[in-house]
Amino acid sequence: MSVTNRYREAWEGFWREAPNEPGAVFWDSEPALTAARHLAHFAPRIDRPELPMVDLGCGNGTQTRYLAERYPKMTTGLDLSPTAVAYARHQDPECQAEFAELDATDLRAVEELHTRLGDANVYVRGVLHQCEAADRRSVADAIAVLTGAEGRAFVVELAEAAKPVLMGLAAGPAGPPPKLRPVFAHGIVPGEVTDDAVVAMFKSAGLAIFAEGELPLITTEFTGTGRRIELPSRWLVVGRAQSG
Template sequence: MSVTNRYRDAWEGFWSEAPEEPGAVIWDAEPALTAERHLALFRPHLHDPHLPVVDLGCGNGRQTRFLAEHFPRAVGVDLSGTAVELARRQDRAGRAEFAQLDATDPAAVRALHERLGDANVYVRGVIHQSEPADRRPVAEAVATLLGSRGRAFLVELAESAKEVLRGLAQSPAGPPAKLRPVLAHGLTPAEVADAAFDGLFRSAGLTVLASGELPLSLTEFTPEGERIELPAWWLMVGPDGPDGPLPDPR
């Protein structure tokens, strides 16, 4: 199984038109507002902090480069080859590795796991905008990459974010400039119900070990100059062991 051509083409089109400067993409907030905050929640739950980290859906690699400073090896993967090329260009210091990956292709995911071994996984905003048929395969990809020792940290928009985005899109002045390309390419954020995540990961052999609310900071601002934030959830998931879920280290 693999993603539809329409979905792949939508992301290729988006990244081929995206400006390269930091913050030009609506979710491309600086790591201090994103991955740095997430790592503070991620790190206490790691079963093995010495494993590589895979940034699944890395986009232009801005967060991957940050993660490379805190893990022995960081690999950013994305469905879009254009995004991967952009990530490589922007990683001038060569801190991370980047590769194209269709996370719904089990053979490709297994090949990555064979190359890296068990890994910790960081996922920011991938499942909530995936097409319905792709969500379980993405969760299964996370499980494959974790193996028996990895842990995954995910940040996904809450379903209430859809109303916030609709309000922005229907503003009398029109959608904010950085939201327009998302809408123009038919990308559909905040499409997963909050209650669906537990079952989604359980079906992939994973257990939600911890979760909480944490707004997702955008690079757009209101007319009053306030940074726009979207309601979001963070989840820490790990593989089920032979006698149940791995213990939470807290």
């Protein structure tokens, strides 16, 4: 099985049109506002910090580079879009991390990566809620394969409470904010999965929920009054039950 063609084309089209510069994309906030806050909850719950770190759905690699500074043994950023991967490599001239294309619903490719890396700790930010409904369970299965028996995954997704906020932004008199317009223009509809469904997907994939909580997803966009746009999000730490 592979990810739906429409979804692949939507993301490749999005990244081809996105400026190749930090902060140009709606969710490409500096790591101090994103990965750093997430690691405060994730790092204490990683049993095996010496394992490779995988950033699944890395986009242009902003958070991957931050993770690589803290987990230098092997940090790998993976994305469906070849253009996103090219951007990530371009923005990492010191080669702090590895970057590669991966369709997370391609089980064979995921298993091959696990064979090469071994069990890994996995960082996943905002992937499931932007997937086609038919692909979400496969992505959860991929996370289970990559973590294996000893890794842990930190998964942060827009909370269902974010959807009305996004719809309100889109319905404003001037339309969506400039950095949100390309997301909708390419048919990417964030916030389409419920909080309970996220938990259920990981449990169905054989993963236990070790911790969960709420954090704002801080974007790079601002309202007309100059207030930075923040969206409700939920985070989970998941892994095989026997790893705890």
